[in-house]
Amino acid sequence: MDLQHMENGIGANSGGLSEIDFQRLAQTIATSIQKILQNVSTMQRMVNQFNTPQDSPDLKKQLHQIMTYTHQLVSDTNNQIKEVDKCKERHLKIQRDRLVDEFTSALTAFQALQRKTVDIEKNAIRQARANSYNIAKPPGSNNRSNGSGNSNNGSFFEDNFLSRKSNQQQQTQMQEEVDLQALEEQERAIRELEENIVGVNEIYKKLGAMVYEQGLTVDSIESSVEQTSVFVSQGADNLRKASSYKNKIRKKKIILFGVLSAVLLVVILILVFEFRN
Structure with a gap:
């Protein structure tokens, strides 16, 4: 068994996500994100047809069906993101962060389209009800x-x-x-859309919290690395200072030895000079 398989086996046994499973799941997430963005583009074109000759109940029904499908796709992708986050291999962090960023962008676009659709349909229902009240009755x-x-x-x-x-x-x-009946059906569809908006908003918040926690972990690691660097730098400074102190002490000893030697030499010369006399 090679080293790569050993690492994958250890990751699986420790409750994490192996690198092979990570790559397989990452590919699924990337495909889902692209599908979400494609659906958002399709739905945007359909929303642009509101209040035009192309507008019809079938158009709105089809739009709501795509929105419901996309909401389920968002929910499934969010669960897959959670699984990917279980992989703690540091060399996969960049790929994991990129998937989270792309999913967040797709989620933002989908959420904006949902809100726009609800606003347009609510205004249309209010206008329809106002028109129904203003219809003149046949004269008696x-x-x-x-x-x-x-x-x-x-x-x-x-x-x-x-x-x-x-x-x-x-x-x-x-x-x-x-x-x-058509108005009541539209109102039910709008309530469903509003519930989906709330669900997407919760996913958005949890995704932001996950990104924030990852940021804290990265900051903690970087802080530890910085502290280690500071300690190493301080240690090097202390070694340089100790070496400098040692050199200074050595110089002082040499100077002191030279002074003592000179004094001793002078004393000896004086004694020799007196002994001869």
């Missing part, structure tokens, strides 16, 4: 008699008028019920 009929001679003709035309009026009222009522 005035039961006027034009004389006894025209009573039969008046009654015939009045019956036809009332019949047409009744049919129009029924059609209007049916259309209002259909419109009301």
Whole structure:
């Protein structure tokens, strides 16, 4: 068994994520991020068609389906990011941080599109309800008699008028019920979108907390390295100072020895000179 397999085996047995599993999961995350960005681009084009001739209930339904799918993809990718974070190999840190940054950017774009969609649809519903309240009711009929001679003709035309009026009222009522159901369905879709926005926001917060914790760990490691460097530098300074003190002491000893030697030589010369005399 080579060293690489031994390291992978140790990582798996210690409860972490092996490098092989890390690379496999990292590839899945990268693919998911690209899919999220593609969906955001597609949904943005669909949102741009709101309040245009291309706008339709089917367009909104399709948009909501893509948003629901993308929200689930975001949730799954977030769980995969958590798994990747379990790999503590330092040489994989750059790749892990890049995945987190890319996922954060995709999440930001998706969240902004969600909020924009909710705002547009809420305004459309408010406008629709305001229009429904302002619709004028069909004018009532005035039961006027034009004389006894025209009573039969008046009654015939009045019956036809009332019949047409009744049919129009029924059609209007049916259309209002259909419109009301459509509005209620749109409101349910908006509530679902708002719930998804809350879920994405929670993911965003947890992702930020994870990045912050990683930053603290990196700062702690860098601080330890800096402290070690400071200690090494201080040790080197102390060694230089000790060497300098040692040299100075050696010089003082030499000077003192020279002085003592000179004094001794003078004393000897004086004694020799006196002995001869």
